[in-house]
Amino acid sequence: MKTLGVLGGMGPAATLAFLARVQALTPASGDEDHVRVVMDMNPQVPNRHSQPEAAGRILGEMAARLRDAGAEVLAMPCNTAHAHAGAIRAAGVPFIDMVAETAKAAAAGGAARIGVLATPGGEALYAEALAAEGVEMVRLSDADRARFMSVVFGVKAGDVGPEQRAAMRELAAALIAAGAQGIIGGCTEVPLLLDAGDVAVPLTDSTEVLARVCVAACLQVDLLPQGEKD
Template sequence: MKAQARKVLGVLGGMGPAATVAFLARVQALTPAGGDEDHIRVIADINPQVPNRHAQPEAAGRVLGEMALRLKAAGAEVLAMPCNTAHAHAAAIRAAGLPFIDMVAETAKAAKAGAAKEEATARTGARRIGVLATLGGEALYAEALAAEGVEMVRLSEADRARFMSVVFGVKAGDVGSAQRAAMRDLAAALVAAGAEGVIGGCTEVPLLLDAADLGVPLTDSAEVLARACVEMCL
C-alpha cells in the first residue's frame, strides 16, 4: 500500500504526557514498515493543560472538543485519545465529525477475547475481569464489559485510593521499584477477588506493570488502542 493511501492519525494527548509518549512509541512499533515512508502520519496535540477530568468535567469536555477540531483542521482523518477516563467526553470529540476509536470499548472486547483464549473457551457463564482504573474509568469499563457479557471486578475503596496515589506518582515521574511493587499488589488483589483477567484501564498502568507480573491475562488499553489505530490508518 502506498503511503499516501494511509489515513492521518490525530492524537488527543497529554493526559498524562509520559503515557502519551509511550502510546506513540507503540503505534510506531506496531506499524509494519520497511522505511520511514511506510509509517503512519501522526498529528498529536500533547496538552497537559486539559482541565481535570474528575474535578472539572464540563471544562475538560469543552477543551477536548476544541482539540479534536484543531486536529481535524491540521489534516487528521482518524482520532484517538490514550486516556481512558477522558472517554467520558467522547461525544464532544466525535462532534468534530471524524471517526474516533473508542479505547474503552476496544479494550473490553480484547480482554474478553484474551480471557476466553487463556481458558480455551472451556467455561460457560459470565467471565470476571478486574480493572485498574480511576473511578471514572471504572464506570466506563463497567458499561463496556457489561455490553460484552462480562462482570467487572473492582478494587476495594482503600485499594482504589492507593491506586490513585500510584498513578499520581507516575505523573510526577516516579516509576521506581516501590511503585511497581504497589501496582503488582493491586493487580494481585483483583485476581484474589476472582478476576480471570486484568485490564490496565489507565494508561499509566503499563508504565509499571507487565504481563509477566500476573498469572492471568493482562490487557493493556494503550496497546489495544495502538493496534486499533494502526489497523484503521492502514
C-alpha cells in the same frame, strides 16, 4: 494511509508510550511506511475528575483543531477522558473508542470476570463496556482504589521506581484474589509500571490495544494481536 490525530498529554509520559507502540506495531520497511500523526500534547486539559464540563469543552476544541490539521482518525490515550467521547465525535472525524476496544479484546479471552485497574471514572466506563460484552467487572476495594490513585499520581510526577511497580503488582494481585480471571490496565499509566509477566492471569493493556487498532485503521489492514501472528 489515513492520518492519525492524537489528543494527548493526559499524561505526557503515557502519550509518548502510546506513540512508541504505534511506531513499533507498524509493519514498515522505511520512514514512508509509518503512520502520519498530528498531535495536540495538552497537559493543561482541565482535570477530568473535578472539572468534567471544562475538560469536555477543551477536548472538543482539540478534536476540531486536529481535524483542521488533517486528521482522518482520532484517538486519545486516556481512558478516563473517554467520558467526553461525544464532544470529540462532534468534530466529525471517526474516533476510536479505547475503552470499548479494550473491553472487547479482554473479553475475547473467555474470562467471565475481569478486574480493572482504573480511576473511578475509568471504572464506570469499563463497567458499561464489559457488561456489553457479557463480562462481570471486578473492582478494587475503596482502600485499594485510593492507593491506586496515589500510584497513578506518582507516575504523573515521574516516579516509576520499584516501590511503585510493587504497589501496582499488589493491586493487580488483589483483583485476582477477588476472583478476576483477567486484568485490564484501564489507565494509561498502568503499563508504565506493570507487564504481562507481573500477573498470574492475562493482562490486557489499553495502550497496546489502542495503538494496534489505530495502526490497523490508518493502514486499513487487519493487525493480529501479539501471539496470533505465528
